[in-house]
Amino acid sequence: MARNSSFAAAVATVLALLGSTAAWPQGARNSSIPAENEANARQAAVDNAARPLLAAARAKPYLGGYWRIAQPIAALTTAEGKAPPLNAAGRKVLRQAAAERKAGRNPDPMDLCLPPGTPRSLTVDKPFAIAHAAVKVTFFHQVYHVIRHVYLDGPLQVTDDNRDELWEGTSSGRWDGDTLVIETANFNGKQWLDDSGLPQSVAMRVTERIRRVDADTLENLVTYEDATYYSKPWTARLVFKAQPRSTLLVEEDCAEKLLDFPMKAYAPE
Numbered sequence: 152m153a154r155n156s157s158f159a160a161a162v163a164t165v166l167a168l169l170g171s172t173a174a175w176p177q178g179a180r181n182s183s184i185p186a187e188n189e190a191n192a193r194q195a196a197v198d199n200a201a202r203p204l205l206a207a208a209r210a211k212p213y214l215g216g217y218w219r220i221a222q223p224i225a226a227l228t229t230a231e232g233k234a235p236p237l238n239a240a241g242r243k244v245l246r247q248a249a250a251e252r253k254a255g256r257n258p259d260p261m262d263l264c265l266p267p268g269t270p271r272s273l274t275v276d277k278p279f280a281i282a283h284a285a286v287k288v289t290f291f292h293q294v295y296h297v298i299r300h301v302y303l304d305g306p307l308q309v310t311d312d313n314r315d316e317l318w319e320g321t322s323s324g325r326w327d328g329d330t331l332v333i334e335t336a337n338f339n340g341k342q343w344l345d346d347s348g349l350p351q352s353v354a355m356r357v358t359e360r361i362r363r364v365d366a367d368t369l370e371n372l373v374t375y376e377d378a379t380y381y382s383k384p385w386t387a388r389l390v391f392k393a394q395p396r397s398t399l400l401v402e403e404d405c406a407e408k409l410l411d412f413p414m415k416a417y418a419p420e
Contacts, residue, residue, distance in 0.1 A: 212329050212363045215283035217394035221368075223276035226347040230372065230388040241350055241380030248348030260342050264295065264405035266318035268342035269335050269357060270373055272297050273389060278398050288324060288331065293400040307334035316353055318342055333359040344375070352379035367393040 227235060237245060251258045261267055267275060272292045280291040290299040299319055307323035315321060316339035324333045340353040355377035364370050369391040376384040 211326050211331075213283055214281050214288065214331060214361065214363060214369065217278055217280050217396065217398040218369055218391040219278045219394050220274055220276055221390040221392045224274040224345060224389070227274075227345045227349060227387050230386050235349060235375070235385050235387075236382045237349075237380060238378075238382045244350040244380065245348050248343075259346065259348070261295075264409060265342065266295060266297055268338070268344070268351070269299065269319050269322065270359060270371070270389070271342065271344055272299070272319070273371065273391070274345065277403075278394050278400060280398075280400060288333075291400060293403055295405055296400075296403065301333050307336055316340070320357070327360075330360050330362040333357075333361065335359070350380045351375075352377055354379055369393075 229235060235241075248258055261271075266272075272290070272294055273279065275292075275294045277293040279293060282289040282291065286303055288301045288303065290297075290301070292298070297319065299322060301322045301324040303324045303326070305323065305325050307321070315337045317337050318339060318341070320335040321337040322333050322335040324331055326332070335357040336355070338351055338353055338355050340351055340355070342351060343349060344351055355375065358374040358376075360372040360374075362370055371389040371391070372386055373389060374384055374386045375381065
């Protein structure tokens with residue numbers, strides 16, 4: 152997957168400076184200068200190389216902090232409030248999920264403690280944190296402790312050499328003005344998009360456009376493309392509200408509910 156040339160060049164420079172003395176000031180290469188001065192010179196060189204990265208990051212809206220879905224979403228709709236455009240295959244899968252529930256079984260993969268997938272992890276009514284850095288945006292979720300890394304390396308490129316099948320997929324991001332655009336592919340096709348059972352296939356591609364509407368609000372326009380189950384691409388609108396800085400992402404051990412024996416007997420005295 153190709154990296155954005157400006158970021159990649161800056162990062163490569165920083166790494167080269169860390170591993171080589173060739174770029175140090177002449178005095179720093181003099182063996183007679185104390186080790187402390189050499190360390191200071193190396194740090195200064197690294198700081199100088201990293202400065203363009205930091206400046207670029209500060210020029211963009213800051214998305215970091217704690218967030219939570221404004222209204223829990225059990226069944227996704229389009230941004231216009233309509234049902235997603237399922238094709239015949241998609242409608243069949245959705246009917247099968249409904250029949251399973253009616254029979255007293257819940258086929259939702261999340262009920263087996265499997266990862267919620269992208270971006271379903273955002274629609275669960277639990278807090279998450281965004282860590283916003285110069286070359287990467289990371290989502291830390293309370294739900295199942297999912298961690299999602301989005302490298303700001305430009306358009307997502309999926310080839311046979313880097314194709315995987317993952318619950319959360321592979322994400323790549325870039326800035327479009329004040330909007331963070333995230334493209335995600337490489338799904339395993341086993342997860343649902345919502346609680347109702349909207350399906351996905353391995354061919355699904357998700358594009359998110361995240362922007363900070365105001366100090367307390369994030370908007371995410373999520374476009375789903377999957378010709379296996381949908382007649383055309385469709386877009387959902389997700390809204391998140393800022394949470395206090397004191398918010399905790401508490402421990403959540405989903406696997407305990409799958410155990411059919413008491414844990415207490417195995418606890419230390």
